[in-house]
Amino acid sequence: MLPAPRPAAPLPRAPQPAATPGSARLRPRHRGAMWAFALLVLLPFAALVWYLWAVAEDQYASVTSFSVRREDQASPMEMLGGFAGLSTGSSSDTDILYEFIRSQDMVARIDAKLDLRAMYGRPGPDPVFTLPADATVEDLRDHWQRMVRISYDQGDGILELTALAFTPQGAQQLATAILEESTAMINDLSAAARADATRHAQDELDRAMARLQSARAALTGFRSTHQIVDPEADLQSQMGVIDTLNTQLAEALIELDMLLQATTAADPRARLRQDKIAVIEARIAAERGKFGAGSGGEAYATVVGEFERLTVEREFAEQSYLSALAAHDLARAEAQRQNRYLAAHVRPTLAQTAEYPQRLRIAALAGLFLLLGWSVLTLIAWSIRDRR
Known part of the structure; x- marks a missing residue:
């Protein structure tokens, strides 16, 4: 009997690659990353691209560039040397203008001119770049700051403004209106600066004018009261009368002495000469008495003293007025030298x-x-x- 055959030995297996740690987790991790990429990147990006190219309204830009300048006119000494020029306005003026353009006051002024709600209203279904019909003033201001862009070069003091609108004409009108309102604001600042520079000089001039008018009125009242235009001239006139009377008195005395040498005092001619001498002496005494009292019974010396006082006050008031007038003219000239204005380097395009x-x-x-x-x-x- 033959022995039973042995079972065939199993064939050796092909060598398998060694398993690496975590190889079973690679596929779920990558799958999650791909889903996250699709949800967080592709989908929002596709929605944004669709909105930008299919929904967002086209916007046109109008660009203008300007700066605040100060016109420094030459002083008389500089004019002799030929030095004159234009200098850039101070940075504070440009800073004020920059904040003014971004302010709600500017928005209100432009809205009154151009109706910004109608300009930025929705011509299409664009909810981002258009303004809702029920927008408040604050919403309008925020939208304004997005549609009106300002760049400020502090080195040169130049402002560059870009105004956006849905039509080319609307953008240009907006930039032009901003330029006009900015010019008006700078003109107001310049006028206020000139008024401040000349206010003190104007007050001094007004006080000097009032003082001069008061002095002249007092002198006119004095002349009306005493019926005398110039007491000094009147005094000279009276002195002339007294001198004439003294001359006549001397002549009458000489005639009397000559007559008495030829006749006696009982002679009618001698008595006539004596009467004439008495009359002249009485007249001289009367004229001299006028120096003690004026027309109203007031001492003539007092009248002359009052007139001299009023005359001195008037002359002093005139000198004060001339000095105040010169100071006022100088202050106005200095204020004019610092006149500000807005220079547009680039008109709205x-x-x-x-x-x-x-x-x-x-x-x-x-x-x-x-x-x-x-x-x-x-x-x-x-x-x-990986940490879990």
Whole structure:
């Protein structure tokens, strides 16, 4: 009997690659990352691209550039040397103008001119770049700061303004209105500065004028009261009368002496000469008495003293007025030398193509940030999962 055959030995298995740690978790991790990429990157990016190219309204830009200047006119000494020029206005003026353009006051002024709610209202279904019909003043101001962009070069003091609107004409009208209101504001600042510079000099001039008028009125009242235009001239006139009477008195005395040498005192001619002498002496005494009392019984010396006092006050008031007038003219000249005005280097332009919104730039930046955000979230999720 033959022995039973032995069972065949099993064939050797092919060598299997060694399993690496965590190889079973690679596929779910990658699948989750792909889903997160689709939800967090692709889907928002596609929605943004669709909105920018299909929904967002075209915006036209009008650009203008201006600065605040100060006109420094040459002083008389500088004019002799030929030095004159234009200097840039102080940075504080430009800072004030910059804040004014961004302020609610400017928004209100432009809204009264152009009706910003109608200009920025929704011509289409664009909810981001248009203004709702029920927008408040604060909403209008916030939208204004998005649609009116200002760049400020502090080195040169130049403001560059870009006004956006849905039509080229609307953008140009907006930039022109802003330029006009800015010019009006700078003119108001300049007028206020001139008024401040001349206010003190004007007050001094007004006081000097009032003092001069009062002095002249007092002198006129004195002349009306005493019926004398110039007491000194009147005094000279009376002195002339007395001198004439003294001359006549001397002549009468000489005649009397000569007559008495030829006749006696009882001679009628001698008595006539004596009467004439008595009359002349009485007249001289009367004229001299006028120096003691004026027309109203007041001492003539007092009248002359009062007239001299009023005359001195008038002359002093005239000198004060002339000095105040010269100071006022000088203050006005100095204020005029610091006159401010707005110089437009670039007038508001009229756009031919819509440059805004900058779709490619917005899409590229949004895609980059979405990708960075997805990468950070993915790394954080993987790090947390590996620690478990």
